[in-house]
Structure formats: structure tokens, C-alpha cells
Amino acid sequence: MEFAFPEYNLRLMAPEIFLFLWALLIIAYDVLTKRKSETTAGYLALAGLMITGLILGFTGTGHGFGNMFVSDTAAKFFKIIFLGSAFMAIGSSFGIMREKIVNHRGEFYGLILFSTVGMMFLSSSNELLSLYIGLELTTIPLFVLAAFFKDDKLSVEAGIKYFIVGAFSSALLLYGISFLYGLSGTTDLVQMKINIAITHLTFQNIGVILILAIVLVVAGIGFKLSLPPFHQWVPDVYQGSPTPVAAFLSVGSKAAGLIAFAKIFVNGLFAFHHPDMAPNDWGRLVALLAVAAMILGNTVAIRQTNIKRMLGYSSIAQVGYIMIGIVAMNALGMAAMGFYIFAYMFANMGAFAAVAIVEDKTGSCEISTYSGLARTSPLLSATFAVFLLSLAGIPPLAGFMAKFYIFAAGIQAAQHDPGLYWMYWLVGIALLTTVFAIYYYANIIKQMYFAKEPSPHKVTYNFPALTVLLIGLAGLFVFGIYPEPVLHFASGIASSFGIIP
Amino acid sequence: MEGTANSMSEYLSVLIFIFVGIGSVLFTFFLSRLIRPHNPYKEKSIPYECAELPIGDSWFKFNNRFYIFALMFVIFDVEVVFLFPWAVAFGELGLFALVEMIIFILILFFGLFYAWRKGALKWV
Amino acid sequence: MVPVSAYLIVAIVLFGIGTVGVLISRNMIVMFMCIELMLNAANLALIAFSRSLEVMDGHAFVFLVLTVAAAEAAVGLAIVLAIYRNRETINIDRFSILKW
Numbered sequence: 248m249e250f251a252f253p254e255y256n257l258r259l260m261a262p263e264i265f266l267f268l269w270a271l272l273i274i275a276y277d278v279l280t281k282r283k284s285e286t287t288a289g290y291l292a293l294a295g296l297m298i299t300g301l302i303l304g305f306t307g308t309g310h311g312f313g314n315m316f317v318s319d320t321a322a323k324f325f326k327i328i329f330l331g332s333a334f335m336a337i338g339s340s341f342g343i344m345r346e347k348i349v350n351h352r353g354e355f356y357g358l359i360l361f362s363t364v365g366m367m368f369l370s371s372s373n374e375l376l377s378l379y380i381g382l383e384l385t386t387i388p389l390f391v392l393a394a395f396f397k398d399d400k401l402s403v404e405a406g407i408k409y410f411i412v413g414a415f416s417s418a419l420l421l422y423g424i425s426f427l428y429g430l431s432g433t434t435d436l437v438q439m440k441i442n443i444a445i446t447h448l449t450f451q452n453i454g455v456i457l458i459l460a461i462v463l464v465v466a467g468i469g470f471k472l473s474l475p476p477f478h479q480w481v482p483d484v485y486q487g488s489p490t491p492v493a494a495f496l497s498v499g500s501k502a503a504g505l506i507a508f509a510k511i512f513v514n515g516l517f518a519f520h521h522p523d524m525a526p527n528d529w530g531r532l533v534a535l536l537a538v539a540a541m542i543l544g545n546t547v548a549i550r551q552t553n554i555k556r557m558l559g560y561s562s563i564a565q566v567g568y569i570m571i572g573i574v575a576m577n578a579l580g581m582a583a584m585g586f587y588i589f590a591y592m593f594a595n596m597g598a599f600a601a602v603a604i605v606e607d608k609t610g611s612c613e614i615s616t617y618s619g620l621a622r623t624s625p626l627l628s629a630t631f632a633v634f635l636l637s638l639a640g641i642p643p644l645a646g647f648m649a650k651f652y653i654f655a656a657g658i659q660a661a662q663h664d665p666g667l668y669w670m671y672w673l674v675g676i677a678l679l680t681t682v683f684a685i686y687y688y689a690n691i692i693k694q695m696y697f698a699k700e701p702s703p704h705k706v707t708y709n710f711p712a713l714t715v716l717l718i719g720l721a722g723l724f725v726f727g728i729y730p731e732p733v734l735h736f737a738s739g740i741a742s743s744f745g746i747i748p
Numbered sequence: 749m750e751g752t753a754n755s756m757s758e759y760l761s762v763l764i765f766i767f768v769g770i771g772s773v774l775f776t777f778f779l780s781r782l783i784r785p786h787n788p789y790k791e792k793s794i795p796y797e798c799a800e801l802p803i804g805d806s807w808f809k810f811n812n813r814f815y816i817f818a819l820m821f822v823i824f825d826v827e828v829v830f831l832f833p834w835a836v837a838f839g840e841l842g843l844f845a846l847v848e849m850i851i852f853i854l855i856l857f858f859g860l861f862y863a864w865r866k867g868a869l870k871w872v
Numbered sequence: 873m874v875p876v877s878a879y880l881i882v883a884i885v886l887f888g889i890g891t892v893g894v895l896i897s898r899n900m901i902v903m904f905m906c907i908e909l910m911l912n913a914a915n916l917a918l919i920a921f922s923r924s925l926e927v928m929d930g931h932a933f934v935f936l937v938l939t940v941a942a943a944e945a946a947v948g949l950a951i952v953l954a955i956y957r958n959r960e961t962i963n964i965d966r967f968s969i970l971k972w
Contacts, residue, residue: 375933376929376932376933376936379933379936379937379940380936380940383940383943383944387940387943387944387947390947390948390951391947391950391951394951394954394955397954397957397958398958400958400959403951403954403955403958403959404955406951406954406955407900407951407952407955410947410948410951411894411900411903411907411964414904414907414944414948415894415907415910417940417944418890418907418910418911418914419910421910421911421914421937422887422910422913422914422917424914425883425914425917425918425921425930426917428918428921428922428929428930428933429880429917429920429921429925432921432925432927433927433929434929434933
């Protein structure tokens with residue numbers, strides 16, 4: 248048998264390799280030092296993420312490992328989001344480190360970095376095998392992180408729920424992948440785009456298997472993305488797991504699911520988006536799930552009394568909005584998806600950082616804790632209010648521009664193609680649910696600013712958490728007023744997926 | 749696919765093999781039943797533990813520590829799954845694959861090193 | 873030669889058993905085993921497709937899935953041990969401090 252050596256192009260993988268070695272280094276540092284300082288491991292992790300970002304800046308574009316690994320605009324854009332969300336999650340974890348985790352600081356940071364490496368591999372994968380491995384490398388460290396307070400009943404329960412759901416969904420995804428592989432005879436996504444269409448034209452009776460494959464893959468990644476009806480784990484896991492981990496789950500893991508979804512559907516199943524392909528049309532299936540996500544997330548969030556659960560339901564709703572960009576599947580939609588997740592990163596990581604600061608002080612995540620907080624802790628209340636307003640989509644913050652581009656992409660798709668007339672409905676429902684969203688976000692702001700009694704608590708900041716708050720604040724204002732550079736960068740995502748504007 | 753008759757005869761040989769396999773086991777059981785003495789008493793039905801009388805039930809909870817060792821075992825157990833195809837194709841792959849495999853094993857050894865430093869290898 | 877559809881039917885049956893097991897079982901360990909069954913059903917399907925299409929990708933896929941399954945089992949059992957230590961049960965119905 249002849250072995251064709253693939254062209255390796257290891258330099259394209261430099262950021263991942265570096266970050267992986269750095270994670271090992273942090274763990275080794277933690278087990279080797281006798282007298283542990285409280286913060287060194289955390290600062291090491293932050294430094295590692297920054298250096299990785301620099302290396303990423305110098306990494307070129309191209310293919311490697313026999314087309315398994317690709318470094319293009321989409322991959323780079325999402326890698327920036329993963330690194331950013333890991334940075335902000337670690338930055339907001341210093342308070343918890345001091346209080347609750349004494350013996351396992353190195354493992355905590357090491358696992359977050361491992362998960363980040365998995366996400367980065369995932370965003371660079373160009374075929375199903377490396378995509379699946381990347382997704383697993385992302386989630387398996389997160390199982391451990393969710394259950395990290397192993398003596399805390401809530402945390403362990405969150406861990407076990409996340410584990411069962413995660414393992415189950417990965418099995419569903421794998422089975423769906425095996426069908427896609429069987430139908431196309433390749434794991435390469437670009438090749439698959441052609442092969443599946445040919446198989447579909449040649450054999451009329453593959454419909455059932457293709458539907459099964461689409462449903463299984465949607466379910467498998469839907470669990471990671473928390474699209475209803477696969478969302479039940481989200482509020483439980485967010486409430487139980489450590490706050491920085493919940494933050495990382497809500498942004499990093501979700502962005503990873505998003506890029507995996509985009510890779511399989513926009514790339515591999517490109518031909519099966521249109522209603523002409525019914526019943527193999529995944530566009531309408533995903534649109535239905537997006538509608539369910541927006542309605543369910545925004546209405547159930549109103550009734551929550553725990554802030555982490557509320558943010559969990561809000562993140563379910565946000566994914567609904569993001570999916571409009573994917574379903575629209577035009578150049579603007581892809582760019583809007585990228586911009587949305589970028590803005591969402593600043594707002595949601597910032598909001599969770601604020602929650603973590605309050606939790607460190609009061610030990611509670613109930614919304615009632617925030618009552619009257621504006622009088623004792625004005626800086627925290629103001630930044631938290633900005634994050635919530637951005638999540639709700641109030642101008643001039645970045646969250647507003649993100650929603651604007653998403654809705655514009657949906658309307659553009661509907662105008663462009665009469666077969667996609669239902670996109671008008673989708674955008675209409677999205678606009679309607681935004682109103683609900685404003686209600687429950689504003690409710691917290693009302694609690695903080697218009698309560699009769701001032702809060703008995705006055706929060707204290709540590710330096711990294713304060714930095715995270717300020718990064719979030721700056722990001723939301725700068726990219727809300729001046730979104731063009733990010734949008735320009737994000738428009739490269741469309742060409743990475745082969746969508747020509 | 750070859751002719752149907754051909755594949756049918758392949759099935760037939762498998763079928764014969766299964767019957768012979770089951771039959772030989774049953775035959776030896778039957779044969780030993782014919783020639784062995786029949787003398788049951790109570791001690792014969794208790795679990796054999798190196799000629800000691802067993803203490804307690806055999807359905808008890810195992811110590812959690814076994815789990816750690818099982819985990820260590822799994823690391824190197826799965827490693828072999830990757831070593832084996834590499835070893836088979838070693839002639840064609842050459843030096844580059846050797847270096848790759850050494851890196852792979854070093855990463856696994858880091859796991860072992862971590863377990864050792866954390867005291868997981870000690871039976872306390 | 874056994875047709876590929878036979879393998880696929882076995883895979884579907886295995887996958888069905890696994891899925892139903894995860895959904896109706898109340899014991900964590902049984903749920904794990906059912907998830908492993910689902911992964912192995914997918915493995916079987918991958919190998920069957922790989923043989924019938926005469927491409928090697930499926931074989932490589934299965935090796936890596938085996939590793940993933942081992943890693944998942946290790947992490948999962950660790951979490952089960954942790955929850956058994958502070959709850960004294962592995963019945964999933966009892967894990968309801970967090971409710972939706």
C-alpha cells in the first residue's frame with residue numbers, strides 16, 4: 248500500500264500547540280510548587296491566552312494535515328472569540344479562587360485552557376473527524392469544570408446533568424455523522440457538499456437516511472447550542488456550576504457549537520437549505536427551533552428569581568437570534584452571526600463577571616440581592632446595567648447593532664428568494680420577543696436603581712475582575728458606535744464558507 | 749458480490765461450525781456427567797478463596813481506590829490502540845512518525861506524572 | 873458477503889436500545905452503559921460504511937471514537953463518585969435540587 252504523505256503545515260497549528268503546552272505547564276507548576284500563591288496560576292493562564300492571541304495574529308492562512316486543518320477568516324474570527332471568552336472567564340475567577348478552590352487552582356485554569364484548545368481545533372477543522380474530536384475536547388474538560396466544587400451538592404449535580412446531556416448529545420451527533428459519511432463517502436466537508444448532492448440526485452430513496460442524519464446532527468449540536476427542545480440542562484447547569492465556568496459555557500461553548508453547526512450545515516449540507524429540497528430542508532427545521540428558542544427563552548426568563556438561571560434562559564433566547572443569521576445563509580447573515588457572537592461575548596462575559604463579583608461578596612445569586620445595589624456599589628451597578636441593556640439590544644451598544652444586522656440579513660434573504668418568504672415571520676417574531684427581553688433585563692436595573700432601601704452589601708473588586716468589567720464596557724461602546732472594522736472582518740466568514748456576497 | 753450459491757455455501761460452513769461448537773461443549777458435559785461421582789455437600793457451593801472460608805457476602809461495595817487504578821490502566825490501555833496501527837505501518841512511516849509517537853507518549857506520561865505527584869499511585 | 877444493510881440494521885437496533893435506555897433508566901451507571909452502547913452503534917455504522925465504500929476514513933474515525941469513549945467514561949465515573957460521596961445515591965430522580 249502506498250502512503251501519500253499529507254502536507255503538514257505545522258505552523259498553522261502554532262497557537263493551538265502553544266496553548267496546549269502552556270496548559271500543561273500551568274498544571275505542572277501547580278503540582279510542583281509547595282507553597283502556592285493565590286494568583287500566580289491565574290495570571291499565568293491570562294498571559295498564556297494573550298501570547299496565544301499574538302501568535303494567532305502572526306499565523307497565516309492555508310490548509311494543513313491533508314486538508315483536515317484549515318486556517319481561514321472564519322477560524323481566526325472564532326478563535327479570537329474563544330480566547331477572549333476564556334480570558335474574561337479566567338479574569339472573573341480570581342475571587343472564587345480565593346474563597347472556594349484551594350488545592351486545585353492549576354487544574355481549574357488548565358482545564359479551561361484545554362477546553363479553549365478544543366474550541367480552536369474545532370473552528371479550524373475542515374472535516375467531520377477533527378470536528379468531532381474538537382467538540383469532545385471542548386466538552387469533556389467542561390464536564391469536570393461544571394462539577395469543580397466537588398463538595399458542593401449544586402455543583403456536582405450540575406456536573407452530572409451536564410455530563411449526561413453532553414455525552415448523550417455527542418452520541419447522537421456521532422450517529423448522524425456516520426450517516427453523513429455513509430451518504431457521501433468522505434469526511435471532508437467541502438467534498439461532502441458535492442458528494443451528497445450527487446448521491447441525492449442519483450438515488451431517489453436516500454431521503455429517509457438523510458432526514459435521520461439531519462435530525463440527529465441538529466439534535467446533537469442543538470444540545471450544545473441549547474436550542475429547544477434540547478435546552479433543559481442550561482438553567483440547571485448555569486446555576487450549579489461555578490460562575491466563571493457558567494460564563495465560559497454560555498459564550499465559549501456556545502460559539503463552538505455555532506461554528507460546528509455552521510461547518511456541517513452551511514458547508515457540508517449546503518444544497519439542502521432550500522424549501523425545494525423538502526423534506527430534506529434543514530433551513531425550516533432550524534428556523535422552527537430558533538422561534539422556539541426566542542419565545543421560550545424570553546418568556547421563562549421573566550419568572551426567574553436566580554440571576555444565573557435568568558442569564559441561562561436569556562442565553563437560550565440569544566441563540567435563537569443568532570440562528571436567524573445561519574438560516575438566512577447569505578453573506579450578510581454569516582457576517583451578522585459573527586458580529587452577534589462578538590458583541591454577545593462582551594455583554595455576557597461582563598454580566599457574569601458582575602454576578603461573580605456580587606457572589607464573592609454576598610454568597611448569593613438571587614435577584615433580590617441586587618436590590619438597592621446602585622447606592623452602595625455604583626460602578627458595578629452601572630456596568631451591569633450596560634451589559635444587560637446590550638443583551639436587550641438598546642442603542643448605541645454593540646448588542647443593538649448585532650440585532651440590527653441579524654434582522655437585516657433575515658429580511659434580505661426573504662427579499663432575495665420568494666421561497667424563503669417565512670423569513671419575514673421569523674424576523675417579526677424575533678422583534679416581538681425582543682420586547683419581552685427588555686422587560687426582564689430592565690427589571691434587574693429597576694431593582695438596582697429604584698429600590699427604597701440601599702443594599703446592605705458593598706462589593707469589593709479585585710484587579711482582574713475589574714479589568715474584565717472595563718473590557719466588556721469598552722467593547723460594547725466602541726463596537727456599538729463603530730462596528731465597521733469587526734463587521735468587515737466578520738464578512739470574511741462568509742467567503743470561508745464559500746458564500747459569495 | 750459472488751454468486752448466491754457460493755455465499756450460501758459460506759453460510760452453511762458457518763452454520764456447521766456453530767453446531768459443532770455448541771455440540772462439542774454439550775457432549776463433554778454429558779460425558780463427564782456419565783463418568784463422575786455424584787456427591788454434593790455444603791462446602792462445595794461456597795466461593796473458593798484460596799482454601800479460606802469466605803467472610804461475608806461476595807456482593808459488597810468495592811473500595812473507591814480501585815477506580816483510580818482502573819483509570820490509570822485505561823490511559824495506557826487506549827494508548828495501545830494507537831500504538832498498534834503505528835507499529836504495523838512503522839516500516840513505511842519512518843522517523844517522522846517515531847517522533848510523533850514519542851510526543852504522544854510523553855503527553856500521556858505527563859498524565860502519569862500528574863497522578864504520581866498527586867499521590868494517586870499510593871495505596872493508603 | 874453480508875450486505876451492508878444488515879450491519880446498519882444491527883447498528884440501528886443497538887442505537888435504539890441505547891437511546892431508550894438513557895431515556896428511561898434511573899441509574900447513572902446504566903445510563904453510562906447505554907451511552908457507550910450508542911457510541912458503539914455509531915462505530916459499527918462507520919465501519920460498515922467504510923467497508924462498503926472502500927475508503928479508510930471510517931476506520932480512523934472508530935479509533936478516535938474509542939478514545940473519546942474512554943475519556944468520557946473516566947470523567948463521568950469520577951463525577952458519579954463525587955455525587956455518591958455527598959448524596960449517597962446514584963438514582964437520577966434524586967438529583968433535583970436544581971429544578972426548572
